[in-house]
Amino acid sequence: MALLEVKDLAVTFATASGPVYAVSNVNFSVERGEALGIVGESGSGKSVTVKSLMNLLPSTATITGSATYDGLDMFNLASSRRKHFYGVDVAMVFQNPMTSLNPVKRIGVQLTEGMRYHRNLSKSAAKSRALELLDMVRIPDSAKRFSQYPHELSGGMRQRVVIAMALANDPALLIADEPTTALDVTVQRDILDLLDGLRRDLDMALVLITHDLGVVRDRTDDIVVMYGGRVMESASTAELFANTIHPYSRALRRSIPDMSMPRGTRLDPIPGSPPDLAIAPAACPFAPRCVNVDAICKFSLPELAPDTANSEHLFACFNPHGELNEESI
Ligand SMILES: Nc1ncnc2c1ncn2[C@@H]1O[C@H](COP(=O)(O)OP(=O)(O)O)[C@@H](O)[C@H]1O
Ligand SMILES: [Mg+2]
Numbered sequence: 001m002a003l004l005e006v007k008d009l010a011v012t013f014a015t016a017s018g019p020v021y022a023v024s025n026v027n028f029s030v031e032r033g034e035a036l037g038i039v040g041e042s043g044s045g046k047s048v049t050v051k052s053l054m055n056l057l058p059s060t061a062t063i064t065g066s067a068t069y070d071g072l073d074m075f076n077l078a079s080s081r082r083k084h085f086y087g088v089d090v091a092m093v094f095q096n097p098m099t100s101l102n103p104v105k106r107i108g109v110q111l112t113e114g115m116r117y118h119r120n121l122s123k124s125a126a127k128s129r130a131l132e133l134l135d136m137v138r139i140p141d142s143a144k145r146f147s148q149y150p151h152e153l154s155g156g157m158r159q160r161v162v163i164a165m166a167l168a169n170d171p172a173l174l175i176a177d178e179p180t181t182a183l184d185v186t187v188q189r190d191i192l193d194l195l196d197g198l199r200r201d202l203d204m205a206l207v208l209i210t211h212d213l214g215v216v217r218d219r220t221d222d223i224v225v226m227y228g229g230r231v232m233e234s235a236s237t238a239e240l241f242a243n244t245i246h247p248y249s250r251a252l253r254r255s256i257p258d259m260s261m262p263r264g265t266r267l268d269p270i271p272g273s274p275p276d277l278a279i280a281p282a283a284c285p286f287a288p289r290c291v292n293v294d295a296i297c298k299f300s301l302p303e304l305a306p307d308t309a310n311s312e313h314l315f316a317c318f319n320p321h322g323e324l325n326e327e328s329i
Contacts, residue, residue, distance in 0.1 A: 001071055002029035003205050004053075004173060009065035011048050011057065011229075020277045022048045023229040025304060025316070026065070028222075032172065035199055035206040037216025037223045037237065039252065043274045045229035046209045050175050054092050055082075069173070088118050091166035093176040097158035100165065101150040107161055108146035115168045133164040137194060156187035160194070167198065174199070175207040180215075192219060213249075214256045217241060225249045228275040228285025231304055235313040245307060245315045248286045284318070292319045 009026040012019050023045040030036045038046050051057050053067050053074055067074040069089060077085055086092075094100055102110060111133065112126035121129065127146070134142035137160040150158055159179060166174055176195055180188035192208075196219045199206045210216055216223055217237065224234040225246065233246040244250050254268040272289035284290070287297040296318050307313040 003032045003070055004030040004207075005066075005068045006049075006053070007066045009049065009052065009063070009067065011045075011052050012062045013058075014060045014062070018278055019280075021229060021280055022061075022277055023052070024281055025230045026224075026226070027231060027304060027314075028224045028234060030173065030205050030207060031221075032205055033199070033203045034222070035196070035208060035220040037220035038207060038209045038226060039211065039213050039216055039223060040226035040232075041211055041252075041270070041274060043277075044226040046226055047177055048229070049226070050092070050177055050207065050209065054086060054090065054175065084118055087114055087166075087171070088169040089171060090173045090175065091169070091171040093159070093162055093166050093174065093179045095178040096182045097155065097162045098150065100162045101158060103150055106147055106149055107153070111146075111161070111165055111168065114165065118169050129168070130164075133167055134161070136167065136198070137161070137164045139164070154187075155183050156191060159183060159187075159191055163191075163194065163198070167202070167204075170202070171204060173205045173207070175209070177209045178211070179208075181211075195219075212256055213252050225252065228281070229277060230281065230285060230316065231314070232286065232317070233313075233315040234304075235310070239310060239313050243307075243310075243313065245313070245320045246317050247290045247292045247320065251289075251291075284316075292317075292321070294319045 006026060006028050009023060011023040012021055026049055028036060038049065040046055048057070052063050063075060108127065108130055111130040115121050115126045115129060131142045131146060134145055139145050139157060139160050145153070153161065179195065180191045183191065192215060195206060195208065198204065208216055208220060220237050222234065223237050223240045225232045225248065227248050232248045233240065244253055251270045255270055270289060275285040281301055283299055284297040284302055287293045290297065302316040302318050304314045304316040307315060
């Protein structure tokens, strides 16, 4: 059984101007100890997807579909189980470390609070565990950092503290939502490599969300590509890069810096803008921007279905290779 299994997830928000179809048709699973990358441009429904799993959506959200953690229905957790579920079984790291840190509390207090609540640790046991965690996320001089305030640390060090907080109760699954987007380019790679190393060392599953396919290329086992709130393509990372089927995934690949590209290579941003999510999905959301668009793409919604050559490689596209013609519609 997969550690996390998401099936037919859809999230609709009620707003003053009508429903917003933020997420639909989302399917994926994560095995124990494995890393899944969720990739897509801003607005593609990545955060809403994981926030639904973390019980972090506002009451205007209606969630359908299912999500199970180790067989447990995440959308209907008993309150006794819920109390020690978030932050213990599943923890999350957000884009901006300051959203997770309290500016007026010392690092040590913030690190030990959750542990003491969930595990009933003594003050001294919690402190030694906190120092161990600070070492684990490679914060030098942990004893000094323990008594400092967040503003005394750099952005990268703050995100390391947030990661340490997330690891405090040994979660089996860590969800990191664009964990480096708010940081200096120079520290982004360090943080991503830290997460990758921790996942391996702690045998923890990781869901890594990014708008940059390059970030997940060497750090994940599987990839889900999202657009307009829907999964466009999913496969193992090796398969996705060896055989990129969906025109959106292809466009994403062309829009990212690739290590093998000569310096100064021009990237192709994807022309056009994301779909209006106030319209119920009835056609391919990528059709207006797609180079392979055909008549059918504009009036019918492609289902996520396996590739004939690889049943583990799913994509939602009528015309992946631009070879559709009048007769085949
Ligand atoms: N609270 C909300 N109310 C209404 N619509 C929302 C809300 N939160 C998110 N959305 C919609 O969901 C879309 C996807 O958001 P999000 O998951 O944050 O995208 P991503 O993380 O991929 O950038 C947003 O563009 C917005 O239209
Ligand atoms: Mg987001």
